[in-house]
Amino acid sequence: MNFTEQNLSLEKCPALVLNADYRPLSYYPLSLWSWQDSVKSVFLDRVSIVSNYDRVIRSPSFNMKLPSVIALKSFVTPQSSPSFTRFNVFLRDKFSCQYCGSGHELTFDHLLPRSKGGQTNWHNVVTACSACNVKKGGRLLKYSGMVLAQEPFQPSSEDLHKSGKNFPPNFLHKSWMDYLYWDIELEN
Numbered sequence: 001m002n003f004t005e006q007n008l009s010l011e012k013c014p015a016l017v018l019n020a021d022y023r024p025l026s027y028y029p030l031s032l033w034s035w036q037d038s039v040k041s042v043f044l045d046r047v048s049i050v051s052n053y054d055r056v057i058r059s060p061s062f063n064m065k066l067p068s069v070i071a072l073k074s075f076v077t078p079q080s081s082p083s084f085t086r087f088n089v090f091l092r093d094k095f096s097c098q099y100c101g102s103g104h105e106l107t108f109d110h111l112l113p114r115s116k117g118g119q120t121n122w123h124n125v126v127t128a129c130s131a132c133n134v135k136k137g138g139r140l141l142k143y144s145g146m147v148l149a150q151e152p153f154q155p156s157s158e159d160l161h162k163s164g165k166n167f168p169p170n171f172l173h174k175s176w177m178d179y180l181y182w183d184i185e186l187e188n
């Protein structure tokens with residue numbers, strides 16, 4: 001038994017949840033279930049266990065290793081158009097100001113300012129640091145002398161998945177790696 005893992009608190013043993021095709025259900029936020037939910041879904045026969053922690057849980061009637069990776073038995077179709085949220089806008093823009101590339105003090109800029117009828121949607125809102133936001137002010141982009149890194153677009157779930165891989169959570173169990181990164185394109 002791995003002594004270190006046996007001393008881990010149960011709360012630090014979430015399971016990575018894969019879809020039935022063995023790709024993570026989502027990358028950002030990473031699809032993780034608490035140990036209680038993952039054990040329950042094993043008993044309900046909704047998931048297969050792909051990998052385990054060395055951490056064992058015991059009750060009078062059974063012992064089991066906690067699952068570290070589980071896969072759904074039935075495929076869940078990913079949501080095709082992600083919600084328009086602050087977080088997803090940052091994720092689409094890779095947490096960088098679309099004018100100067102900075103990752104600090106991020107806010108949102110309306111390309112067509114709200115004061116001029118600009119809407120709050122995927123096509124008019126970009127990530128901007130507060131300095132660039134102030135600099136652009138209420139001007140139209142073409143009069144601001146500033147250049148966008150990319151035209152804002154409505155991302156697909158796949159786009160956000162790809163982007164999310166660049167921002168992994170702080171803790172990744174070793175058994176998750178094969179499933180998190182196997183579909184990254186190989187470079188020559």
Ligand SMILES: [Zn+2]
Pocket residue numbers: 097098099100101102128129130131132133
């Ligand atoms: Zn900036």
